[in-house]
Amino acid sequence: MSVSVKICGITKPEHANLAAYYGARWLGFVFFDKSPRNLTLQDAAAMRRQLPSSTERVGLFVNASHDFIEDACDALDLDWVQLHGDEYPNEALILKNRLGVSIIKAIGVSTAEDIDQADMFAPHVDAILFDAKPPKGSDRPGGNAHSFPWNLLSGRDLPYPWLLAGGLTPENVRQAVQESGAHAVDVSSGVEDGPGRKSGDKIEAFLRAAKAVR
Numbered sequence: 358m359s360v361s362v363k364i365c366g367i368t369k370p371e372h373a374n375l376a377a378y379y380g381a382r383w384l385g386f387v388f389f390d391k392s393p394r395n396l397t398l399q400d401a402a403a404m405r406r407q408l409p410s411s412t413e414r415v416g417l418f419v420n421a422s423h424d425f426i427e428d429a430c431d432a433l434d435l436d437w438v439q440l441h442g443d444e445y446p447n448e449a450l451i452l453k454n455r456l457g458v459s460i461i462k463a464i465g466v467s468t469a470e471d472i473d474q475a476d477m478f479a480p481h482v483d484a485i486l487f488d489a490k491p492p493k494g495s496d497r498p499g500g501n502a503h504s505f506p507w508n509l510l511s512g513r514d515l516p517y518p519w520l521l522a523g524g525l526t527p528e529n530v531r532q533a534v535q536e537s538g539a540h541a542v543d544v545s546s547g548v549e550d551g552p553g554r555k556s557g558d559k560i561e562a563f564l565r566a567a568k569a570v571r
């Protein structure tokens with residue numbers, strides 16, 4: 358079975374369509390105004406009809422109000438909500454029941470103990486995203502091109518769906534998958550020419566590399 362891929366921080370329909378063509382499962386859209394990939398609700402609504410139908414749409418939020426998350430779900434017809442803030446474990450369930458979406462909870466990792474934090478969220482969500490903790494000075498919890506030691510995840514046999522994120526690139530995704538045992542990966546900076554500037558060539562290279570891992 359090939360690795361599932363989420364391309365995060367999409368701001369242009371052409372990158373969404375390219376990612377779909379090369380086999381991405383998910384496309385991520387960031388709704389966080391400190392991010393160079395931030396989308397407004399107006400941007401999202403304008404893009405909605407130009408997006409591929411073969412991929413699942415994920416909206417990313419950092420401590421946003423439930424009303425705002427609902428508006429974003431409507432604007433972009435989101436299938437998933439990814440929570441990157443200080444949510445309490447069953448907040449995901451409340452959102453899921455209100456919006457009828459699937460939920461990803463992001464967990465920042467730098468030590469093995471951080472991975473255990475997922476245990477209290479896992480019963481309430483559809484997937485966990487293990488991402489690197491932000492480096493000092495960053496004003497956003499994700500999308501920092503920062504990785505954590507992938508072998509923290511190896512041999513864990515975690516009983517819930519999870520994705521690996523943080524500092525992945527077309528060059529390192531093979532090693533990252535092999536060391537961590539991930540079945541799904543997420544990338545943003547590694548397929549960009551600069552913060553918020555996605556590269557079609559890098560999206561293609563990443564998807565080819567991830568899909569080639571056995």
Ligand SMILES: O=C(O)c1ccccc1NCC(=O)[C@H](O)[C@H](O)COP(=O)(O)O
Nearest residue numbers: 365392499500501502523524544545546
């Ligand atoms: O991408 C952002 O700017 C962002 C801002 C705030 C919260 C989350 C954000 N991104 C989350 C993602 O899912 C990224 O793909 C993930 O953190 C990996 O990013 P990168 O290390 O840049 O590949």
